[in-house]
Amino acid sequence: MKEYPHIIIGGGIIGLSVGWQLLRAGIPVEIYEEYSAPRSGAGWNAAGMLAPQAEAGYEEEALFNLCNQSLALYEKFLEELSEDVQKVVVPKLYKCGSLLVAVTSDDIKTLERQNNFRTSIGYGGKMLRGSEAREREPLLSPKVKQALYLEHDAQINNRKLLEALLEAFINRGGILHEHSHVDRIISRNGIAEAIEIQGEQFQTSGISVAAGALIGKISGIDSVGIRPVKGQMISLKGDPLSQLQHLIRSPRVYIAAKDDDRLLIGASVEEQGISRSITAGPIMELLHYAWEVIPLVYELEISELQSGLRPASRDHCPIIGGSDIEKLFYATGHYRNGILLAPLTSYALRNEIVYGKKMERFEEFSPQRFTNKTKIVEEIV
Ligand SMILES: Cc1cc2nc3c(=O)[nH]c(=O)nc-3n(C[C@H](O)[C@H](O)[C@H](O)COP(=O)(O)OP(=O)(O)OC[C@H]3O[C@@H](n4cnc5c(N)ncnc54)[C@H](O)[C@@H]3O)c2cc1C
Numbered sequence: 001m002k003e004y005p006h007i008i009i010g011g012g013i014i015g016l017s018v019g020w021q022l023l024r025a026g027i028p029v030e031i032y033e034e035y036s037a038p039r040s041g042a043g044w045n046a047a048g049m050l051a052p053q054a055e056a057g058y059e060e061e062a063l064f065n066l067c068n069q070s071l072a073l074y075e076k077f078l079e080e081l082s083e084d085v086q087k088v089v090v091p092k093l094y095k096c097g098s099l100l101v102a103v104t105s106d107d108i109k110t111l112e113r114q115n116n117f118r119t120s121i122g123y124g125g126k127m128l129r130g131s132e133a134r135e136r137e138p139l140l141s142p143k144v145k146q147a148l149y150l151e152h153d154a155q156i157n158n159r160k161l162l163e164a165l166l167e168a169f170i171n172r173g174g175i176l177h178e179h180s181h182v183d184r185i186i187s188r189n190g191i192a193e194a195i196e197i198q199g200e201q202f203q204t205s206g207i208s209v210a211a212g213a214l215i216g217k218i219s220g221i222d223s224v225g226i227r228p229v230k231g232q233m234i235s236l237k238g239d240p241l242s243q244l245q246h247l248i249r250s251p252r253v254y255i256a257a258k259d260d261d262r263l264l265i266g267a268s269v270e271e272q273g274i275s276r277s278i279t280a281g282p283i284m285e286l287l288h289y290a291w292e293v294i295p296l297v298y299e300l301e302i303s304e305l306q307s308g309l310r311p312a313s314r315d316h317c318p319i320i321g322g323s324d325i326e327k328l329f330y331a332t333g334h335y336r337n338g339i340l341l342a343p344l345t346s347y348a349l350r351n352e353i354v355y356g357k358k359m360e361r362f363e364e365f366s367p368q369r370f371t372n373k374t375k376i377v378e379e380i381v
Pocket residue numbers: 009010011012013014015032033034035036039040041042043044045046047048049050180181182183210211212213214215217218230231232233266267307308309310311331332333334335336337338339340341
């Protein structure tokens with residue numbers, strides 16, 4: 001009997017990571033990507049911060065733990081990538097930490113509150129005076145009054161990571177179909193059987209949906225409440241700011257120096273539906289807030305204006321795992337943490353698809369938390 005491949009919809013950071021890990025486990029995989037991989041998804045325009053400690057939100061402890069677990073898997077993930085890549089560079093993991101800075105008295109209160117919360121979950125940071133922060137980062141403005149140093153955060157060059165994942169996927173025998181928008185998933189008797197592209201059907205042994213923020217355009221499946229949240233970002237020619245040692249954040253902006261001479265200033269958070277347009281307001285504000293923290297920003301040349309669509313679920317947690325339809329798996333909803341969560345997502349989904357094993361306490365991230373609710377409502381009605 002013909003062995004059909006496992007099909008992945010979407011050649012972004014999540015689709016490539018999952019596809020590559022399935023190939024390493026001996027499963028044939030084909031990725032269908034609407035545009036071209038790896039540049040079309042939000043991951044190409046992300047900042048590459050691996051920052052669970054800075055991102056930790058009140059009432060988001062489960063997500064925080066998941067992000068921490070994924071960060072702990074990063075070194076293993078990159079080692080495995082080195083085994084499968086020859087041409088491109090496998091990016092380095094920079095354990096740089098985050099420096100959250102306060103310019104106004106409101107900012108200081110915010111930092112104190114944030115540190116109290118982090119301390120309560122065992123991840124408190126170190127409060128620094130402005131002068132101490134400038135000893136660590138001499139380019140910080142004299143306006144910086146206090147800072148919170150969070151030592152656990154890291155960063156990576158997400159563009160190099162995407163290039164490496166694509167090469168690893170191809171080297172392991174993966175097949176990439178570009179300019180192929182998957183229109184529909186076809187299921188029979190509750191089992192996913194095929195995808196449909198412009199009326200043509202392709203049989204499969206299983207499907208993983210990694211279409212990011214655009215999952216709603218695929219018919220035949222529940223879009224699990226995913227909405228696109230636009231982020232705009234500015235890339236400056238980094239030198240001399242590429243010397244920054246930490247990820248820098250104020251409550252209004254972050255600044256990340258990458259190892260390819262880019263200095264990223266981000267990012268807006270906008271509910272605009274499917275629009276990637278670059279608009280003056282957010283760009284102006286981001287530049288202003290970055291200048292407030294690091295005045296030298298004023299002098300630097302703009303090399304790129306970027307935007308991307310973060311895939312956000314209703315609870316802002318990712319949606320990973322098998323669904324109510326047999327052989328249909330989701331890997332979406334990574335919102336602000338898709339680069340950070342790529343290792344964990346790919347290992348978890350591989351374990352479920354290949355070995356039938358689910359991670360402990362993973363129900364909090366399963367698709368059923370949304371699809372079951374729909375069913376309950378239907379039953380009541
Ligand atoms: C400005 C910005 C900054 C960010 N910074 C960070 C950060 O510092 N750290 C971090 O961890 N995360 C960050 N993120 C979030 C991260 O980029 C996303 O969570 C991540 O890209 C989601 O990965 P994905 O593969 O699910 O989606 P995407 O990267 O968007 O990839 C989805 C792919 O699926 C394709 N596709 C969609 N529909 C179809 C279809 N029907 N058929 C075929 N192909 C299809 C798309 O073309 C796309 O290539 C940032 C995001 C933005 C916008």
